[in-house]
Amino acid sequence: MLHFLSHSLVATAALLATAALAATTARPASRAEDAKAGYLLTTFPVQDEAVYMRLSNGNDAHSWRALSLNGRQDILRSDISTEGVRDTFVVPSQDGSQFWLTGTDLNVNAHEGDFNASTRFGSRSMLLWTSPDLVNWKGPSLTPALVNASAGNVWAPEAYYDPLVKAYVVVFASRFWSDKDKDRTGPVPNNVLMYVTTQDFKSFSPAKTYFNPGYPVIDATFLPMPEEGANVWYRWVKSEVDFKVFQQRSTNGILGKWTNVGGAPDSTRIEFASQYSNNEGPLIFRDNVDRRKFHLWIDENTLNTYIPATATTLNDMAAWKADSRDGFPQHIKHGKVLAVNQRQYDAILAKYQVVNGA
Numbered sequence: 001m002l003h004f005l006s007h008s009l010v011a012t013a014a015l016l017a018t019a020a021l022a023a024t025t026a027r028p029a030s031r032a033e034d035a036k037a038g039y040l041l042t043t044f045p046v047q048d049e050a051v052y053m054r055l056s057n058g059n060d061a062h063s064w065r066a067l068s069l070n071g072r073q074d075i076l077r078s079d080i081s082t083e084g085v086r087d088t089f090v091v092p093s094q095d096g097s098q099f100w101l102t103g104t105d106l107n108v109n110a111h112e113g114d115f116n117a118s119t120r121f122g123s124r125s126m127l128l129w130t131s132p133d134l135v136n137w138k139g140p141s142l143t144p145a146l147v148n149a150s151a152g153n154v155w156a157p158e159a160y161y162d163p164l165v166k167a168y169v170v171v172f173a174s175r176f177w178s179d180k181d182k183d184r185t186g187p188v189p190n191n192v193l194m195y196v197t198t199q200d201f202k203s204f205s206p207a208k209t210y211f212n213p214g215y216p217v218i219d220a221t222f223l224p225m226p227e228e229g230a231n232v233w234y235r236w237v238k239s240e241v242d243f244k245v246f247q248q249r250s251t252n253g254i255l256g257k258w259t260n261v262g263g264a265p266d267s268t269r270i271e272f273a274s275q276y277s278n279n280e281g282p283l284i285f286r287d288n289v290d291r292r293k294f295h296l297w298i299d300e301n302t303l304n305t306y307i308p309a310t311a312t313t314l315n316d317m318a319a320w321k322a323d324s325r326d327g328f329p330q331h332i333k334h335g336k337v338l339a340v341n342q343r344q345y346d347a348i349l350a351k352y353q354v355v356n357g358a
């Protein structure tokens with residue numbers, strides 16, 4: 001009897017131990033799936049306005065392989081409106097169910113690289129693709145016009161969910177033409193940063209001015225920094241006067257009050273790529289492994305590709321140090337780097353081929 005009882009106790013204990021083991025192994029497994037495994041880059045080469053993608057080699061933000069599908073590296077093309085797409089951005093939905101890929105509806109190559117026509121009577125909509133998994137994409141579709149008919153362009157839209165606004169805020173650059181210049185043959189007005197809000201990327205609020213410092217600005221990109229406070233954000237903006245990028249901080253959300261980082265004077269610029277002409281299209285992301293390290297890439301018109309830099313503080317525009325471009329891709333222009341987890345990384349590799357050295 002005693003022997004029998006102790007035997008069943010041992011059995012029960014063994015069962016409990018198995019259950020406990022199952023419980024403890026289940027959690028690390030899902031944590032491992034969520035752990036960041038690399039980065040996905042959406043970009044375009046200057047001569048082809050389509051969506052090209054690259055996947056990093058693991059968590060190395062300086063080592064990338066081009067993705068290809070059926071022997072083609074132009075993963076997504078626009079066959080609507082201008083039939084060109086530039087300046088892509090990827091927005092995860094708040095509920096985790098999907099991603100939106102946004103892009104400028106612009107085909108400068110159709111005008112022999114001339115932006116002149118595209119800014120006078122250019123597209124007032126943005127392009128959209130959707131995906132449940134960063135692997136399979138549907139689109140493109142064209143949003144309704146985001147700005148009124150006085151606008152000549154909608155450039156480089158990027159969208160972020162801001163909890164203070166309780167909506168996605170879409171920021172982009174537009175020029176507004178005077179009614180007095182009906183044919184829009186006169187001098188170009190300043191680009192100003194505009195914004196609209198949306199819940200679903202189908203309907204959008206009327207456009208409002210986002211940032212108009214009195215000189216032309218384009219290409220705003222943003223990074224939330226929750227460790228510094230719930231509503232702390234950083235932003236990078238291109239001046240179209242000196243063709244360089246500057247960096248600012250807000251403690252009250254995207255629509256809050258912005259000041260230059262480190263109390264810098266208004267003329268301060270990020271200089272790590274200033275030996276190249278026309279710094280623009282800044283792209284910012286945090287390192288997957290060292291969360292205190294930040295990556296800022298600047299697109300420039302000399303080599304027509306991104307110059308990468310890193311810093312371990314966001315409070316100083318001078319902290320950015322250019323990284324070596326040995327082994328770093330060429331022909332990658334204005335786009336987005338998104339951290340991906342192991343599940344997403346593996347799913348991308350399961351569908352796309354990789355092109356080494358491209």
Ligand SMILES: *[C@@H]1O[C@H](CO)[C@@H](O)[C@H](O)[C@H]1NC(C)=O
Binds near residue numbers: 148149150151208209
């Ligand atoms: C279009 O919107 C811009 C920016 O908000 C504004 O300055 C302009 O007056 C508007 N034009 C018309 C015709 O409503």
Ligand SMILES: *[C@@H]1O[C@H](CO)[C@@H](O)[C@H](O)[C@H]1NC(C)=O
Binds near residue numbers: 116117184185186
């Ligand atoms: C730009 O386009 C306008 C309107 O078509 C034209 O009048 C002007 O000459 C063009 N400017 C250049 C530099 O091509």
